[in-house]
Amino acid sequence: MAHLLGLESVGVVRGARPVLGDVTLGLDDGACVGVLGRNGAGKSTLLALLDGSLAPDHGRVTRAGGTRVVTVGQSDALPAGTVQDVVHPGAADHEWASQSHVRGIHDGLLADVPLDADVATLSGGQRRRVALARALTTDAEVLVLDEPTNHLDVEGVDWLARHLRARFGRGRGALVVVTHDRWFLDAVCTRVWEVVAGVDGAAGTRAGHVETYDGGYAAYVLARAERERAAAVAAEKRANLLRKELAWLRRGAPARTSKPKFRLDAAAALIADEPPPRDRLALTRTASARLGKDVLDLEDVTVRYGDGTRPVLEDVTWRLAPGERVGLVGVNGAGKTTLLRLLAGDQEPTSGRVRRGRTVRVRALSQDAHELTEVAHLRVVEAVEEVRARVEVGGKDLTAAQLVERLGFTRERAWTPVRDLSGGERRRLQLLRLLVDEPNVLLLDEPTNDLDTDTLAAVEDLLDSWPGTLVVVSHDRYLLERVTDHQVALLGDGRLRDLPGGVEQYLELRRGDVPGRSGSVGTADGYPTHARDTGPAPRTEPAEREVSAVPSAADQRAAKKEMSRVERQLDKVATRVAGLHEQLADASATGDVEALARLTRETREAEATQAELEERWLEAAEAVG
Structure with missing residues (x-):
């Protein structure tokens, strides 16, 4: 396969701190690479090196002649103008409309976005889809995407995965994507680059580096576990040798002789050679308030905004049981946030009623972390102490400072004002403040926003052993299928529907209901279908037929x-x-x-x-x- 882009012994220094050091990577035709790493490790720096917006401090970036790189960043920065002007700048209608793959992109991303709308009036989700459509309609050989699933619903993520698989599965062009969506990684990527952050130690500052893995996210997890097992064996051997050296020193001759000096040097070399540990975090379940048999019941609930408007929710009856774990999916604007607000008690229905058990303690994790605005002037430890100063965890009494350290905040960051935290740090703090309040019903609205994969894995492990009732709204299929027992859907008609077939059943329902999309599923939106997607999409009508294909x-x-x-x-x-x-x-x-x-x-x-x-x-x- 043809070589497109590469880094040769590249290093980047910010101030006095080396961010990346001695990085050598290559991109060939057909490569689909997922980039992982902790927040702040250097993922965005790596993308900037690849697309040419950042020059390395040493080493070089090579690019085959004529290779064009297009990037979609997280900010969705768009030029002024209409949607059509932004997506197809300077092109007449017949130029783009005559291409089947471009029409497929319009159907998949812009079906509900008017082409004559001013981009300044669009919502965050619409701007994200316009930015993706602008990049996907170009003929770039290398496509770089930074968190492309942000603001997309489950249906949008599914379409994007199928489109990218079909486009780059042909062996023409390369894809590099930074994402925390593990399902998306497994569906699209055939290789993983993990950016491992540098560390500051007694021996000096070590720059970050990149470790490479073959396969998608599942293969990466297995390979990383094996690497860590091998590293643990090597560390144990090193520790045993160090213990022997220290024991010899205790028995050895006085320090004025040459032998102890030699042994001291040997012990010092062993310590200096110790590889830096990965920056780990530990989430431990705190005590939860007792939950009775009655939790939350919605009885014939209708919610309407404004007189004469179509109700967002209509005659919805839903009973949550103790310990029930449910995932909620649905199209944008279908009422997912409204439903959570009803459960949390932040909103009253237009008609019907919401019944709450006497022992219920509901806490909600919002999308925008607005709860932290009131404590922006406090330091991280103080923000936790405001909720609870001491918490019993695993039979031990822990202070707020100890809890903050377990959640991955260094001692320096633990005393940083909340207003100066990064997006991922704010999300972790928001989660910690919620958990130390010891709720027994958790409502999580897009909990994966701004969290890296290591933090997500820790959150999932925590939720696995959490005994309360859990409701999760997320476009992250991996999270939904990992931490919930079943899923329900809001399809935009005001009704709440059970999904015995899970997220896949929801996608099949949507493909059958949305005009213009059902025909593009089998052809992967104009591109020759990848081997994993051969065959037409299953018919989804009538609805009874698809439900009968799975157990009741x-x-x-x-x-x-x-x-x-x-x-x-x-x-x-x-x-x-x-x-x-x-x-x-x-x-x-x-x-x-x-x-x-x-x-x-x-x-x-x-x-x-x-x-x-x-x-x-x-x-x-x-x-x-």
Whole structure:
């Protein structure tokens, strides 16, 4: 494949701090690269090097002759004019309308955006789609996208993934994308570049670097885990050698001889050679208020804005059970935020009623983090102390400063004013303030905004063990399918619909309902379809046919509850088996024959129970589909 773009031993220095050092990367035809890394690690710097907007301080950027690079940044900066002028500058209607792939882009991104509208009047989501359409309609060989799924709904993310797969799967051109959307990474990318932030240590400041992985996000997670396992083995060997050196020093000759000096140098070299650890964070579940059997019920709720207007929600009845975990999807403007406001008690319905249990403590995570405006003058630790100064976590009493450190804030950043935090740091602080208040019902509105993949993984692990009721609104399919047990949808008709087939069923419903899109699904919007997308899209009408293709809603709910129940039992049995093995080892060391016989019998029984539970889990998983 032809080489398009490359970095050779590139380094970037900001002030006195090296951001990236000795980075060598290459882009060839057909490459689809996902860029990951913690917030502030240098992802945007890497993109600026690739598109030529930033020159390296050392090394060089190579580009094949005639290679054109187009970038879509996070800011959605657009020139003044109408939508058509911005997307097709200087082109007559017949020039772009005669191209099938351009018409496909219009259908996928601009179906509800008037071409004669002034871009200054557009919403954030519309501006994002105009910016994407402007870039996708060019003939650039390299496309660089910075968080392209921001402001897109689930349907928009799905369309963009299919379009990019079809375009770059042909082996012509290359794609580089920075995104926190793990489903999108797996659907589009065949390679991952992880930007690892530099560290400041006793040995000096180390620049950030880039580690490369083959495959999408799932392959990256496996490969990174293996690298970290190998690094842990090497670190253990280094620590053992260091302990031996220090033990020799304690037994060695006086310091005036040459041997201790040699040994001191050897120990110092071992310490200096210690690789910097990854910047990790730990989210630990705080105590939650007890939740009774009655949580939140919406009974025949209708919400209407203005007289004579079509209701946003109409005769909606929805009952949330204790411990229920539900994902909410829907088109923009369908009423998702309105529904959350009703549940949170921030809005009253036009008709109908919302019933709340007496023990319910609802807390909501908003999209725009407006809750932090009132504490912008406070430092991070003070903003947490305002909610609660001390919290019990895992049986230990932790201060606000200790909690902030667990959430990935360094000691320096912990005393930074809230107004000076980055978007990702503000999101983490917003989440921490919400959790230390110990709610038992969580409402999360687009919780993945501004969070990197490491933080998202920590949040998901936390939510896995959280015992309360959870409602998540998100376009992030990976998050929805990871932390919720089932999904519901608002399709824009004011009704709330159960989705036994999950997000995929919602997308099929939308493809059947939206004019102009159902015909472009099979051809990937004008491009030859990638091998993974061959064949026409399944028909979605009538609605009863698609629902009957999957188990009934009642069957799926029962199977998911059975899976959750069995998973909890498996955790307990696994802990018991591990404990029995430790007792067996102790009994074997002491030679206690009676204990060995008893423990062997108990171990076999526990392992048999474990195997039976695993079979039950597999049966339930098959029922879920």
